Amino acid sequence: MDSTALDLPEGLEITAEITPEFTSVLTREALELIVSLHRKFEPVRQERLAARKERQTRLDAGEELDFLEETRAIREDDSWQVAPPAPGLEDRRVEVTGPTYRKMTINALNSGAKVWLADQEDANTPAWDSVVGGQVNLLDSLKREIDFVSEQGKEYRLRPDEELPTIVVRPRGWHMVEKHMLVDGEVVSGSLVDFALYLTTAGRLQIEKGRGPYFYLPKMESHLEARLWNDVFVHAQEALDIPRGTIRATCLIETYPAAFEMEEILYELREHSAGLNAGRWDYIFSVIKTHRSKGEDWILPDRSQVTMTVPFMRAYTELLVRTCHKRGAHAIGGMSAFIPSKDETANEKAFDQVRSDKSREAGDGFDGSWVAHPGMVDLCREMFTEVLGDQPNQIDNKREDVQVGAEQLLDVKSTPGQVTEAGLRANVSVGIQYVASWLGGNGAAAINGLMEDAATAEISRSQVWQWLHFGVILDDTGEKVTKELVDRVIEEEVAKLPGEAADWETSRKLFTEMATADEYQDFLTIPAYELLG
Structure with missing residues (x-):
């Protein structure tokens, strides 16, 4: 019809x-x-x-x-x-x-x-x-x-x-x-x-x-x-x-x-x-x-x-x-x-x-x-x-x-906490999993015991972009966040996900582009929408 x-x-x-x-x-x-x-x-x-x-x-x-x-x-x-x-x-x-x-x-x-x-x-x-x-x-x-x-x-x-x-x-x-x-x-x-x-x-x-x-x-x-x-x-x-x-x-x-x-x-x-x-x-x-x-x-x-x-x-x-x-x-x-x-x-x-x-x-x-x-x-x-x-x-x-x-609203610098390799890996893994779910037609994804939505992918890729863009040093390993490190973490985290690597290729590619681009993109969902039928 x-x-x-x-x-x-x-x-x-x-x-x-x-x-x-x-x-x-x-x-x-x-x-x-x-x-x-x-x-x-x-x-x-x-x-x-x-x-x-x-x-x-x-x-x-x-x-x-x-x-x-x-x-x-x-x-x-x-x-x-x-x-x-x-x-x-x-x-x-x-x-x-x-x-x-x-x-x-x-x-x-x-x-x-x-x-x-x-x-x-x-x-x-x-x-x-x-x-x-x-x-x-x-x-x-x-x-x-x-x-x-x-x-x-x-x-x-x-x-x-x-x-x-x-x-x-x-x-x-x-x-x-x-x-x-x-x-x-x-x-x-x-x-x-x-x-x-x-x-x-x-x-x-x-x-x-x-x-x-x-x-x-x-x-x-x-x-x-x-x-x-x-x-x-x-x-x-x-x-x-x-x-x-x-x-x-x-x-x-x-x-x-x-x-x-x-x-x-x-x-x-x-x-x-x-x-x-x-x-x-x-x-x-x-x-x-x-x-x-x-x-x-x-x-x-x-x-x-x-x-x-x-x-x-x-x-x-x-x-x-x-x-x-x-x-x-x-x-x-x-x-x-x-x-x-x-x-x-x-x-x-x-x-x-x-x-x-x-x-x-x-x-x-x-x-x-x-x-x-x-x-x-x-x-x-x-x-x-x-x-x-x-x-x-x-x-x-x-x-x-x-x-x-x-x-007080602008007082971000007093936020306690560390930037860690575990945090980097979590952002990469959860971000890629959510994008795959979103592209597959499910915008409410159960990941690691949490119900995640598009905001999860946005904060995940944004943190990776921020840490990479400013060359943050990881507090737990002393390693600098570089494009090479991010690419390696992405490869390793995708390897841990169920199924074949090809199953995650589209979401991996989109997440990588958004997280490592020279210029920050306002919304991940805009290019993701172009991939939907």
Whole structure:
């Protein structure tokens, strides 16, 4: 079945195969919205992406990140607040994350979490079947018409008569495109495709239920990118005759520049805001990316040692809670990526670490947090309930004791830890394994007991690039990180992986190119996307 079977608006071309089930979400209304959004907002999206490059040029020339002088009035105006928590988002003490693959959709909705972050971004490979198939799964789940049978014959179904977690969809970031859709001959933003397909199909059902549609917005680097999203929301609500403010969005503060514009981001989205989220790997990846040209003060140790409690990460999370609660917004904590296993010793260690992490977040004032596996839902809920009790959140905990300035956010040099050969090898091995999984259609990969997503590959290749670019001396061996060392480690680590070396050739080649290039490339997923069908 090809795109000629669809009722396509004028100017829209779809170059991928259309299966019969895809027609449930590739509706005329959805496609018309994609066309109108592209025509109105694609020039603005390009301006925002150009602004990223312009800021990076200034940073490379010696400028430093700081709070914006031109938006000082917004930060100093204590009168404004974001919209009150939306229905189904009042209590977010535990949110399970995961891609919209059919089995994982069912598992997430059966997890008992308050919220499911339905991920069309970092935990999802943006192959056409996943992009559109994920939307079909979301629609089917809200109709309670979803099931799945594994190759082993195991059946997966929604638990009957149980309330489902509130669904919050994470579309792709502004930098990603959907190469299989063109409007007037131009490729369309992946963000707008994911948003429009959900809003016009499953989102309609959410509106009927009074619990949505809600979104998580990734990878933004400025409040002007948040303004673009807000304008998209207003346009879409008007076009579809949806009351203004129905759409709500939680913004991931996962880039270094965005940490200096938290209040402005909330302000731009205030009638559509559902709060902010503090991540880890993407934020660390962004620290390296924005300071790619800087020297030893910006060298980070092994990624396993860059915890949420090191000074610059602690400053970031404390400021996020303070900012959100000052403006009446939810502050959502970071990811626990641990996967329960049959190894009781490993489980005990992992559960202790997650317990400590979630207890710290709840004590710091966060209103909820993420887990990547349903097996961690109960523990996260327990840690937050110890602080929240019967209250749905702790937005009233204003954290006025927190005083964080640019100096604290920029204090990377005081991060304790070492750069080791083991850390280099871990980055290489995990990075190559994840890229292979991503290219194979699985964006949520279980590696070494952790559920990894695209942020894992980004931080892995970025650390290798940083250590190589600045000729770091490994603390445990005294050896300098050189191209020869990296090539040798890659060869040795690939040899340890299951199967034949040829099985890993494509992912090895892409990871090597990104980790050893003379010029740092902003996103690994952009060249990786070119390799997908």
